[in-house]
Amino acid sequence: MSSTTADASLALPELSGGPAPRQAAAARSFPAALDTPAPPRLWRTGLLAAGAWALVGLLTLYWPNKVVGFSDWAFTSELGAALLAVALALATVALSAGHGRVGQRLRPAGQWLVAVPLLLALWELLTAKLALLPSPFFAPPQSLIDVAYEDWSRLGLSTLHSLRLLANGFVLGALVGFVTGVWIGWSRIAGYWVHPLLRFLGPVPASALLPLAFFFAPSSYAAAVFLIALASFFPVAVLTWSGVAGVNKSYYDVARTVGASEWFLVLRVAIPAALPQVFVGLFMALGASFSTLVTAEMMGVKAGLGWYLQWAQGWAAYANMYAALLVMAVLCSGLITLLFTVRDRALSWQKGTVKW
Amino acid sequence: MVDTATARPQAEAARRGAQIEVRNVSHWFKVPSGVLQVLDGVDLQVAPGEFVALLGPSGCGKSTLLRLVAGLEPATAGEITQDGEPITRPDPSRIVVFQDPTLYPWRTVRDNVALGPQAQGRLKERQARVDDALRLVGLAEFAQAFPHQLSGGMAQRVALARALVNDPQLLVLDEPLGKLDSLTRLQMQSELVSLWQREGFSALLVTHDVEEALFLAQRVIVFSDRPARIAAELHVDLPYPRHRGDPRLTELRHQALRHLGLDASW
Numbered sequence: 001m002s003s004t005t006a007d008a009s010l011a012l013p014e015l016s017g018g019p020a021p022r023q024a025a026a027a028r029s030f031p032a033a034l035d036t037p038a039p040p041r042l043w044r045t046g047l048l049a050a051g052a053w054a055l056v057g058l059l060t061l062y063w064p065n066k067v068v069g070f071s072d073w074a075f076t077s078e079l080g081a082a083l084l085a086v087a088l089a090l091a092t093v094a095l096s097a098g099h100g101r102v103g104q105r106l107r108p109a110g111q112w113l114v115a116v117p118l119l120l121a122l123w124e125l126l127t128a129k130l131a132l133l134p135s136p137f138f139a140p141p142q143s144l145i146d147v148a149y150e151d152w153s154r155l156g157l158s159t160l161h162s163l164r165l166l167a168n169g170f171v172l173g174a175l176v177g178f179v180t181g182v183w184i185g186w187s188r189i190a191g192y193w194v195h196p197l198l199r200f201l202g203p204v205p206a207s208a209l210l211p212l213a214f215f216f217a218p219s220s221y222a223a224a225v226f227l228i229a230l231a232s233f234f235p236v237a238v239l240t241w242s243g244v245a246g247v248n249k250s251y252y253d254v255a256r257t258v259g260a261s262e263w264f265l266v267l268r269v270a271i272p273a274a275l276p277q278v279f280v281g282l283f284m285a286l287g288a289s290f291s292t293l294v295t296a297e298m299m300g301v302k303a304g305l306g307w308y309l310q311w312a313q314g315w316a317a318y319a320n321m322y323a324a325l326l327v328m329a330v331l332c333s334g335l336i337t338l339l340f341t342v343r344d345r346a347l348s349w350q351k352g353t354v355k356w
Numbered sequence: 357m358v359d360t361a362t363a364r365p366q367a368e369a370a371r372r373g374a375q376i377e378v379r380n381v382s383h384w385f386k387v388p389s390g391v392l393q394v395l396d397g398v399d400l401q402v403a404p405g406e407f408v409a410l411l412g413p414s415g416c417g418k419s420t421l422l423r424l425v426a427g428l429e430p431a432t433a434g435e436i437t438q439d440g441e442p443i444t445r446p447d448p449s450r451i452v453v454f455q456d457p458t459l460y461p462w463r464t465v466r467d468n469v470a471l472g473p474q475a476q477g478r479l480k481e482r483q484a485r486v487d488d489a490l491r492l493v494g495l496a497e498f499a500q501a502f503p504h505q506l507s508g509g510m511a512q513r514v515a516l517a518r519a520l521v522n523d524p525q526l527l528v529l530d531e532p533l534g535k536l537d538s539l540t541r542l543q544m545q546s547e548l549v550s551l552w553q554r555e556g557f558s559a560l561l562v563t564h565d566v567e568e569a570l571f572l573a574q575r576v577i578v579f580s581d582r583p584a585r586i587a588a589e590l591h592v593d594l595p596y597p598r599h600r601g602d603p604r605l606t607e608l609r610h611q612a613l614r615h616l617g618l619d620a621s622w
Binding site: 248250251253254255256257258259260261264268269272273275347349350 | 426427428446447448450451452454456458460461462463471472474475476502504518522
């Protein structure tokens with residue numbers, strides 16, 4: 001038993017100390033120079049941030065907009081008030097020394113909370129206040145609020161259309177890609193016949209097939225689903241294949257000696273072992289599907305954020321364009337974050353700290 | 357290590373070691389330059405419940421012989437039988453423990469041990485046996501740990517538990533302790549002996565460690581360089597538990613080294 005206990009004492013810190021490394025990591029990401037160690041009496045970066053937000057708020061409110069030939073920017077005072085409200089909230093958190101739950105979450109982002117209002121101030125100055133940037137092409141921040149207020153239904157509907165199209169195409173492509181990858185990774189015959197085709201046709205950008213797809217498909221929507229599926233199919237198929245092909249051969253020996261069937265080898269050995277690679281494929285597929293989505297919506301699909309961009313540009317409604325781009329950024333980065341969350345959950349065995 | 361007090365009564369009755377017979381087996385590998393003979397007319401018997409060690413220089417082909425006995429590959433020539441039946445494919449009655457533990461990193465320790473019952477579709481009725489096997493190798497409290505949290509010795513114990521859970525009639529050991537540090541190794545050798553005595557399986561061990569072979573096995577077969585043929589056979593006529601300082605072991609060690617062509621170093 002003696003070596004077991006010795007082994008145990010070696011491994012136990014990892015087992016029992018689950019949350020500790022995470023705390024340490026969080027502590028490390030604090031800006032060391034700005035936050036004093038030990039319980040600080042006051043969150044100084046927070047106060048600085050509150051000041052910066054107040055500054056941009058006051059600037060928005062009390063510096064008159066420069067008149068450039070058409071009616072004044074709407075929502076200027078609302079924006080100013082909102083910025084001041086943020087300043088007030090931050091000041092409250094900072095004065096409570098950032099100890100509350102909100103404070104704890106905000107603290108690591110302290111420097112960003114200072115930088116963002118400064119950038120906003122610069123933007124506000126260059127557009128609404130000084131009109132240094134040519135006016136219809138560069139819209140001030142408050143115009144985004146205007147768009148959200150005036151055109152939220154069209155923008156929201158476009159977002160939903162994009163999401164639906166993306167979901168249909170991506171899920172279809174990823175599923176077919178995954179199955180194809182496993183198939184050519186496992187079966188010698190499939191590998192021989194399908195793999196060269198994949199290597200030859202896969203790298204063709206899906207958007208290059210756009211004219212062809214719109215011509216052949218029964219509807220532009222079906223064509224877009226097909227193209228997005230194609231764009232996500234390729235990276236998932238290739239990486240699943242390489243994951244399956246790269247599985248340690250002795251994993252199979254182990255399973256075979258204990259009586260595993262061929263299906264067991266595929267489902268319980270090859271696929272779990274290939275999962276890390278599959279997730280890399282899914283990540284790449286998501287990126288490819290975004291760009292194909294927007295292209296398809298700009299070229300033929302009469303709905304979605306890509307269409308909205310085109311439409312806004314046609315009406316010289318540049319503020320609407322910026323709003324749509326903002327929504328797109330939130331959507332895409334949100335989806336990628338979601339994918340990574342799923343991955344971290346599925347592959348928790350891979351990481352140093354396991355969540356119990 | 358092994359807690360004999362928890363011995364399950366049905367284990368003694370259900371298990372009897374397999375009888376293995378290797379008759380005139382030769383084996384060739386395809387290599388880019390043609391074929392390479394690795395085994396040359398090997399004849400070998402393992403009696404039920406016997407512990408036999410195969411000793412030979414690195415790369416001589418003894419591990420290949422184990423793969424043939426396990427049924428992972430067919431022999432080019434000759435015949436291998438288990439209790440009179442020819443061995444044609446892997447079977448849970450003959451379990452291999454490899455040099456690397458080859459645990460599945462995505463499974464917990466317990467799920468790794470449960471691999472065999474799950475693959476055979478008997479997971480439900482074998483739950484107790486899985487816990488049993490974990491206890492047998494002293495890792496019950498690590499059931500929910502993942503392989504990357506284990507030390508080398510613990511990982512190899514999990515591999516042993518994963519083998520034992522199938523109640524094998526033959527345990528095929530392919531240098532299972534080869535990568536462990538020397539202290540863990542000595543201890544695991546004693547554990548292996550207790551497990552073998554307790555469970556009653558036949559054991560076929562490949563090693564290039566002369567001391568290990570002599571400490572564990574009742575019979576040590578010494579192989580020549582590739583293509584492997586049997587150079588000598590040593591009977592280790594000592595009771596268990598053995599003592600490493602036993603003068604008889606020293607004497608046998610000298611003999612084994614002489615057969616391996618290392619007499620000059622004695």
